[in-house]
Amino acid sequence: MGLPTGRLAVWWVIASEIVIFGGLLGSYIMYRLSHDAWAEQAAVTNTLAGAFNTFVLLTSSLSAVLAHRAAEQGDGRKAARMLYFTVLGGGVFLVVKSFEWGYEISHGYTLASNLFWSFYYTAAGLHALHVIAGMVIMLFVARTAARNEELQRVENIGLYWHFVDLVWIFLFPLLYIAK
Amino acid sequence: MSGHAAAHADHGHHHQSFFQKYLWSTDHKVIGMQYLFTGMLMALIGGFTVYVFRMQLAFPGESVPLWGTVTASDYNSLVTMHGSIMIFWVAMPVLIAAFGNFLIPLMLGCDDMVFPKLNRLSYQIFLISVLVILSSFFVPGGPFGGAWTAYPPLSADPAYNATPWGATLWLVAVALEFVAFLLGGINFVTTAMNSRAPGMKMFDVPIVIWMIVLASLVFMASVGPLIAGAVMLFFDQRLGTGFFDPAAGGDPVLWQHLFWFFGHPEVYVVLLPALGIVAEVMTTFSRKKLFAYKTVVFTAIATSIISFFVWAHHQFVAGIDPRMAGLFTVTTLIISVPIAEMMFVYIATLYGGSIRLTTAMLWALAFIAEFLIGGVTGIFLGAAGADVYFHDTYFVLAHFHYTFFPIAFIGTFAGLSYWFPKMFGRMMNETLGKIHFWGTVIGFNLIFIPLFLTGSGGDHRRIFDYSLFPELEYLQPLRILATVGLLILIAFQPVFIYNFINSMFRGKVAEANPWRANTLEWVAPSPPPHGNFAEMPVVYRGPYEYSVEGRDEDYWPQNVPGDAPGEPAGQSAGQVA
Numbered sequence: 001m002g003l004p005t006g007r008l009a010v011w012w013v014i015a016s017e018i019v020i021f022g023g024l025l026g027s028y029i030m031y032r033l034s035h036d037a038w039a040e041q042a043a044v045t046n047t048l049a050g051a052f053n054t055f056v057l058l059t060s061s062l063s064a065v066l067a068h069r070a071a072e073q074g075d076g077r078k079a080a081r082m083l084y085f086t087v088l089g090g091g092v093f094l095v096v097k098s099f100e101w102g103y104e105i106s107h108g109y110t111l112a113s114n115l116f117w118s119f120y121y122t123a124a125g126l127h128a129l130h131v132i133a134g135m136v137i138m139l140f141v142a143r144t145a146a147r148n149e150e151l152q153r154v155e156n157i158g159l160y161w162h163f164v165d166l167v168w169i170f171l172f173p174l175l176y177i178a179k
Numbered sequence: 180m181s182g183h184a185a186a187h188a189d190h191g192h193h194h195q196s197f198f199q200k201y202l203w204s205t206d207h208k209v210i211g212m213q214y215l216f217t218g219m220l221m222a223l224i225g226g227f228t229v230y231v232f233r234m235q236l237a238f239p240g241e242s243v244p245l246w247g248t249v250t251a252s253d254y255n256s257l258v259t260m261h262g263s264i265m266i267f268w269v270a271m272p273v274l275i276a277a278f279g280n281f282l283i284p285l286m287l288g289c290d291d292m293v294f295p296k297l298n299r300l301s302y303q304i305f306l307i308s309v310l311v312i313l314s315s316f317f318v319p320g321g322p323f324g325g326a327w328t329a330y331p332p333l334s335a336d337p338a339y340n341a342t343p344w345g346a347t348l349w350l351v352a353v354a355l356e357f358v359a360f361l362l363g364g365i366n367f368v369t370t371a372m373n374s375r376a377p378g379m380k381m382f383d384v385p386i387v388i389w390m391i392v393l394a395s396l397v398f399m400a401s402v403g404p405l406i407a408g409a410v411m412l413f414f415d416q417r418l419g420t421g422f423f424d425p426a427a428g429g430d431p432v433l434w435q436h437l438f439w440f441f442g443h444p445e446v447y448v449v450l451l452p453a454l455g456i457v458a459e460v461m462t463t464f465s466r467k468k469l470f471a472y473k474t475v476v477f478t479a480i481a482t483s484i485i486s487f488f489v490w491a492h493h494q495f496v497a498g499i500d501p502r503m504a505g506l507f508t509v510t511t512l513i514i515s516v517p518i519a520e521m522m523f524v525y526i527a528t529l530y531g532g533s534i535r536l537t538t539a540m541l542w543a544l545a546f547i548a549e550f551l552i553g554g555v556t557g558i559f560l561g562a563a564g565a566d567v568y569f570h571d572t573y574f575v576l577a578h579f580h581y582t583f584f585p586i587a588f589i590g591t592f593a594g595l596s597y598w599f600p601k602m603f604g605r606m607m608n609e610t611l612g613k614i615h616f617w618g619t620v621i622g623f624n625l626i627f628i629p630l631f632l633t634g635s636g637g638d639h640r641r642i643f644d645y646s647l648f649p650e651l652e653y654l655q656p657l658r659i660l661a662t663v664g665l666l667i668l669i670a671f672q673p674v675f676i677y678n679f680i681n682s683m684f685r686g687k688v689a690e691a692n693p694w695r696a697n698t699l700e701w702v703a704p705s706p707p708p709h710g711n712f713a714e715m716p717v718v719y720r721g722p723y724e725y726s727v728e729g730r731d732e733d734y735w736p737q738n739v740p741g742d743a744p745g746e747p748a749g750q751s752a753g754q755v756a
Contacts, residue, residue, distance in 0.1 A: 003373075005294075005369055005374075008369050008372060009365055009366075009369045012364075012365040012368055012369065012399065015400070016361050016364075016365070016399045016400075016402070017403070018403070019402070019403025020403035020407050021407070022403060022404065023403050023405070023437055023440070024404075024407035027407070027408075027411070027422075027437070030433070031429075031430075031433075111418055111420060112418055112420050112421075114427075114428075115420075115421060115428045118411075118414065118420040118421070118422060122411065122414065122420075126410070
């Protein structure tokens with residue numbers, strides 16, 4: 001096969017993650033179709049904050065791509081810089097998210113208050129865990145990349161980051177926009 | 180082949196401590212053995228639980244030796260643990276992880292998995308899951324008692340399952356186990372795609388490797404929704420959500436969908452490796468080319484795909500739409516076609532071969548015979564009309580065991596007796612092997628033929644004491660017969676354990692290729708050292724070139740350079756390490 005081993009494995013990780021999120025979101029969609037009343041609950045979510053976070057994540061994916069390009073050109077230091085920028089994007093995403101959640105929880109919309117909120121926290125929480133995992137791995141990758149070592153890892157973590165991004169592209173309309 | 184050089188570089192053959200060598204190893208063979216022995220130990224526990232509850236069913240209310248009186252809640256925990264342990268901690272680790280780890284690099288002709296450290300991590304996570312499930316035996320309320328399918332509300336609410344801690348520990352253990360097998364599966368698939376010996380093309384890969392890789396893919400593609408479901412059920416149990424609670428707007432049937440979307444492909448996840456093992460054993464001991472290699476591969480792929488469209492046949496009585504039931508009846512009956520085709524292929528492989536009835540071959544033949552009974556009775560259950568009557572009776576249970584026992588035990592015993600010389604460098608005792616074979620197969624049939632009858636007679640499977648149902652009293656002799664069968668089955672297992680351990684240390688020393696087989700693992704020394712091959716093999720042909728006309732020997736190893744097809748066979752080609 002043509003694909004390098006590391007990248008191939010990342011694709012298989014993504015494939016198995018897709019079905020995890022697929023099962024969760026599939027369940028959500030099936031419920032949502034039969035629970036019109038959830039629209040009221042969904043109205044509480046802050047679409048503006050969600051849109052801002054979407055923008056932040058997409059931008060961080062851009063810097064992941066730039067890191068990949070730098071790595072391909074053999075410029076490990078620049079790749080590392082771009083990866084740190086991506087990590088920063090993930091950080092901003094999480095900060096905005098925690099303000100949203102803080103607001104919602106303080107207004108009584110908690111995990112157990114209603115099935116919509118159960119899905120909201122479970123799906124977004126699972127996604128946030130993936131963001132955190134991606135950031136941690138990216139810090140390790142950036143450290144070796146800065147020494148111009150293992151540059152192929154830059155692309156691999158980038159693939160994963162795009163996947164995390166893509167999950168959010170599904171979550172945002174499902175949890176925020178659909179009222 | 181990039182893995183070869185890199186892996187060799189850090190294989191410095193310096194002295195290793197016991198801990199490094201056996202508990203912290205990244206060697207695929209050691210990890211395979213770790214899975215094998217862990218699985219075998221778990222099988223003893225799974226076997227003990229069935230002994231206790233079958234005794235209760237045959238002699239209700241009487242004290243069971245080694246256990247005491249079985250209470251209703253003990254009974255629930257015991258059946259749940261029997262099912263969970265045998266599937267998740269015996270069949271999965273032994274068939275996929277143990278054989279997969281041991282065989283994939285050896286049969287592909289490489290020195291290790293492409294990610295040895297990931298492999299080690301996979302076993303370590305699996306070991307944690309074992310410890311978690313075992314710890315649930317010692318918490319208040321005992322281990323989970325909501326059946327291995329964990330249907331809510333039974334599994335979601337301790338008021339119903341009476342095992343507040345056991346239920347959560349079960350979920351945690353199962354989730355950890357899934358993570359372990361996802362890591363292992365990614366490793367298997369990547370290794371098979373990227374690390375084959377030079378010259379080994381797609382259709383030169385031995386069937387058992389195809390099967391294990393396909394099984395890993397099926398597992399990878401089906402387990403996700405259940406992982407999501409496990410998170411949801413965990414929140415239902417511990418954090419007061421109501422994903423599966425109708426009172427909160429949830430739906431318990433959703434769990435059944437998530438569970439069986441995994442649960443039915445899971446049958447094929449363990450079936451395929453067993454079929455692969457049987458293919459290897461059968462060709463070697465028929466001294467004949469596997470009939471229709473490509474048909475086997477394509478039917479296995481077809482089975483893998485169709486297995487994703489049959490899950491709701493477990494839910495015919497769960498209140499699903501009858502139109503959906505009709506649809507799933509059709510898909511379920513369709514999946515029996517590729518499986519039947521494989522059975523015919525195996526039988527055709529035997530036809531005209533010079534069959535050697537070694538212990539491994541006996542197991543392989545028994546697999547076909549017993550699994551056929553399981554498959555044929557499945558037709559009744561796949562058809563919605565008949566299933567409404569048979570649902571949740573002992574008929575289902577007997578059908579299930581006629582599929583899973585051949586898979587998890589008969590298939591495993593075939594594989595173990597076949598590869599034992601490679602694993603431990605010594606031969607197993609054939610006489611003891613055959614005694615064990617007959618005792619096990621007779622015992623097994625003695626258990627489950629009566630249970631087909633009790634099930635048809637109306638025995639519901641989740642009853643703890645049938646003396647409360649006087650109208651079913653006439654079935655009691657059959658229940659006792661099944662328990663007697665179980666005791667016979669159990670009585671013959673020490674023969675295997677003795678043979679296994681004794682042969683490991685005192686068996687006849689095995690040469691590299693004692694069965695005169697073609698695949699690459701037999702090129703390596705028995706047992707293979709770290710790094711597997713003294714000289715990395717190169718592949719010239721498919722794995723099943725037995726009894727090729729014009730050759731001196733009746734086998735033709737994959738790595739032996741020979742004549743191009745069509746030319747007269749050379750005499751020098753038959754040399755084997």
